Amino acid sequence: MTPSRLVTRRQLLVGAIGVGATAGLSACGLRSPSTPVGSPAIAAAESARATTGTMRDFALRAAPAQVDLGGTVVDTWTYGDSLPGTTLRATAGDRVRVAFRNDLPEATSVHWHGLAIRNDMDGVPGVTTPEVVPGGSFDFDFVVPDPGTYWFHPHHGMQLDRGLYAPFIIEDPAEPGDYDHDWLVVLDDWTDGVGPSPEKIYADLKATGSSGGMGGMHDSGMGDMGGMSGMDGGDVTYPMYLVNGRAPNDPDVLTAKPGQRARLRVINAAADTIFDVALAGHDMTVTHTDGYPVTPVTTRLLRLGMGERYDAVVTLDDGVFPLVAAPVAKPGQGRALVRAGSGTVPPTVSRPSELDAYPLTVDALRAGPGTALPPQDPDSVQDLLFSGSMGPYVWTINGRTYDDTVPLTIRAGQAGRLRIRNHSMMPHPIHLHGHTFQLGAAGGTGPRKDTVLVPAMGAVDVDFVADNPGQWMVHCHNAYHAEAGMMTRLEYLT
Amino acid sequence: MRYARPFALAITGVALTATLAACGASTEGATTGGMNDTPSSPSTLTVQAADIAFAQLMIPHHTQAMEMADLALKYGSTAEVKTLATQIKAAQDPEIAEMTQWLGGWGAPLEMPGSDDAGMPGMDHSGMDMGGLSAAGMMSEQDMGALDQARGADFDRVWLQMMIAHHQGAIAMAEQVLTTTTDEQVKALASNVASGQNTEIDTMQQLLGS
Numbered sequence: 143m144t145p146s147r148l149v150t151r152r153q154l155l156v157g158a159i160g161v162g163a164t165a166g167l168s169a170c171g172l173r174s175p176s177t178p179v180g181s182p183a184i185a186a187a188e189s190a191r192a193t194t195g196t197m198r199d200f201a202l203r204a205a206p207a208q209v210d211l212g213g214t215v216v217d218t219w220t221y222g223d224s225l226p227g228t229t230l231r232a233t234a235g236d237r238v239r240v241a242f243r244n245d246l247p248e249a250t251s252v253h254w255h256g257l258a259i260r261n262d263m264d265g266v267p268g269v270t271t272p273e274v275v276p277g278g279s280f281d282f283d284f285v286v287p288d289p290g291t292y293w294f295h296p297h298h299g300m301q302l303d304r305g306l307y308a309p310f311i312i313e314d315p316a317e318p319g320d321y322d323h324d325w326l327v328v329l330d331d332w333t334d335g336v337g338p339s340p341e342k343i344y345a346d347l348k349a350t351g352s353s354g355g356m357g358g359m360h361d362s363g364m365g366d367m368g369g370m371s372g373m374d375g376g377d378v379t380y381p382m383y384l385v386n387g388r389a390p391n392d393p394d395v396l397t398a399k400p401g402q403r404a405r406l407r408v409i410n411a412a413a414d415t416i417f418d419v420a421l422a423g424h425d426m427t428v429t430h431t432d433g434y435p436v437t438p439v440t441t442r443l444l445r446l447g448m449g450e451r452y453d454a455v456v457t458l459d460d461g462v463f464p465l466v467a468a469p470v471a472k473p474g475q476g477r478a479l480v481r482a483g484s485g486t487v488p489p490t491v492s493r494p495s496e497l498d499a500y501p502l503t504v505d506a507l508r509a510g511p512g513t514a515l516p517p518q519d520p521d522s523v524q525d526l527l528f529s530g531s532m533g534p535y536v537w538t539i540n541g542r543t544y545d546d547t548v549p550l551t552i553r554a555g556q557a558g559r560l561r562i563r564n565h566s567m568m569p570h571p572i573h574l575h576g577h578t579f580q581l582g583a584a585g586g587t588g589p590r591k592d593t594v595l596v597p598a599m600g601a602v603d604v605d606f607v608a609d610n611p612g613q614w615m616v617h618c619h620n621a622y623h624a625e626a627g628m629m630t631r632l633e634y635l636t
Numbered sequence: 637m638r639y640a641r642p643f644a645l646a647i648t649g650v651a652l653t654a655t656l657a658a659c660g661a662s663t664e665g666a667t668t669g670g671m672n673d674t675p676s677s678p679s680t681l682t683v684q685a686a687d688i689a690f691a692q693l694m695i696p697h698h699t700q701a702m703e704m705a706d707l708a709l710k711y712g713s714t715a716e717v718k719t720l721a722t723q724i725k726a727a728q729d730p731e732i733a734e735m736t737q738w739l740g741g742w743g744a745p746l747e748m749p750g751s752d753d754a755g756m757p758g759m760d761h762s763g764m765d766m767g768g769l770s771a772a773g774m775m776s777e778q779d780m781g782a783l784d785q786a787r788g789a790d791f792d793r794v795w796l797q798m799m800i801a802h803h804q805g806a807i808a809m810a811e812q813v814l815t816t817t818t819d820e821q822v823k824a825l826a827s828n829v830a831s832g833q834n835t836e837i838d839t840m841q842q843l844l845g846s
């Protein structure tokens with residue numbers, strides 16, 4: 143038994159919405175040919191990218207590995223025997239070649255999250271890039287156009303919820319570098335080898351859900367959540383939360399001197415967990431999200447949905463401070479330590495008061511100078527309606543699961559608008575591959591992002607420029623929701 | 637200050653009425669606002685139910701904004717924040733009165749059935765942090781408590797962040813009802829909420845970034 147994992151319940155509520163959406167969505171299909179892999183348009187877009195002329199070669203291997211999580215040694219899958227995998231670094235405009243080898247016992251893929259690269263290197267099996275069979279390899283080759291904090295992970299089943307993730311930092315040649323340290327802070331929710339496997343959790347969600355009632359979802363300890371909490375942060379509560387691949391009782395230690403400034407590059411690599419992040423006793427000045435600058439805003443607490451990245455600068459006091467990542471609406475805590483000068487290590491159980499602060503979300507942020515899209519009315523406006531159900535466990539976009547999806551379409555050169563409507567009682571981080579959209583209207587004040595956490599029942603419009611031809615995934619970055627159907631594609635018409 | 641949960645339950649009903657016309661397929665070439673805005677053939681009953689739900693939900697939403705504005709008049713540390721608070725009260729107070737009047741005229745209760753959370757076990761589950769994941773930008777009891785404790789520049793910052801989220805929620809509700817309503821007074825009020833609060837968000841974001 144795994145008392146620390148529970149499956150939360152909100153079948154009736156979201157179930158009812160799902161029915162409503164499905165009923166209204168039939169007969170919407172009108173298909174045209176789209177831009178397939180191999181299309182000259184993809185190669186042409188690649189040729190048009192500005193390059194530095196520098197080539198960066200990396201070797202990357204996915205393989206089974208043992209990881210020590212605070213004294214518990216678990217068998218899992220990682221990139222290059224470390225957790226997170228080794229950070230890849232390049233400069234904007236570099237040509238990156240990654241010789242990837244799959245030593246896992248099953249097929250996999252590598253998706254370069256947030257990078258607006260050529261479509262046929264995007265790492266989505268069956269859509270952009272062939273899956274890599276066990277023992278097989280694939281040579282990635284693409285120009286990285288934009289600086290910022292990115293990451294990579296498989297786009298294959300539930301593999302993301304194992305240890306397969308790593309940062310990908312694209313340096314900005316124009317970065318003023320007004321800080322002394324550049325620290326990665328990678329957040330994850332962990333079950334593999336400690337609780338049930340991700341595949342087992344998913345199978346349980348499907349099986350329990352398909353029984354159709356609430357009866358199968360009896361959980362431990364929190365039975366009176368009311369049956370459908372409606373304010374859940376996710377579907378799964380994890381036995382462990384990791385910061386930089388380390389358990390709270392054996393934290394990663396980031397070392398500096400008092401008064402120094404550190405840039406935190408925070409990446410939420412979790413499968414099913416929204417995190418609130420704080421550095422005890424410090425304000426954080428948020429400078430970037432999803433790679434792009436924002437007008438700096440200072441906060442004590444920062445909220446990240448799955449797949450989102452935020453960069454923040456902190457000026458360090460004298461002492462030892464927990465850097466905490468609290469899973470939203472779930473028990474537990476992930477943490478690292480910042481050691482700046484003297485001081486004793488705070489106890490693992492301490493809960494910094496910052497966690498009671500109101501978290502900064504993307505609502506409060508504005509695009510940094512020069513990052514807004516050109517002002518333009520959209521040529522194409524399309525709806526993305528997110529809904530779902532815990533029983534049966536099905537999550538949909540526009541009332542359809544992925545196997546039945548009617549893709550969004552666009553023509554190269556058009557200005558596109560996606561009207562994202564979350565008609566479910568939980569937040570969803572929505573990710574568009576291959577593009578960085580602008581929240582609100584093109585040319586407005588909203589920040590650029592590739593993944594946006596849309597609140598329960600919330601609504602967000604995003605504008606993008608169709609400048610990267612191909613077929614691109616649009617999906618919820620909750621790995622369980624994506625697997626249960628909450629994905630579609632944006633296809634360039636030819 | 638216990639809106640979060642009944643609020644979440646209640647707006648589900650609104651969503652149901654509004655999903656009817658959503659068509660996910662390409663509307664390539666559509667102009668802004670597009671063809672997705674008009675329900676195919678909503679019954680009068682459905683339309684009015686959405687209007688009633690809108691008023692029943694927007695009244696407590698506005699009421700919370702008034703409470704937040706009152707806190708800003710007490711603890712705000714800059715003239716800009718106090719001016720905004722005054723402006724928000726001036727906009728929303730008459731809207732509360734107007735929506736209350738509608739509901740009376742429609743013979744509908746002021747509160748949505750079930751919106752009193754006495755008898756909803758689990759609402760205040762001790763030890764379970766709901767994480768502020770309330771719907772429609774409503775602040776939880778914990779959020780309001782944090783705001784009430786904050787002072788100085790910290791108060792301003794938290795208040796601005798909260799009011800931005802609160803406004804976003806109101807705008808989403810207003811835009812939602814605009815997709816279904818046929819009532820001119822509902823249209824006018826919802827349009828005012830959407831445009832007025834969008835402008836205020838712009839101001840608040842600028843204050844946060846300064």
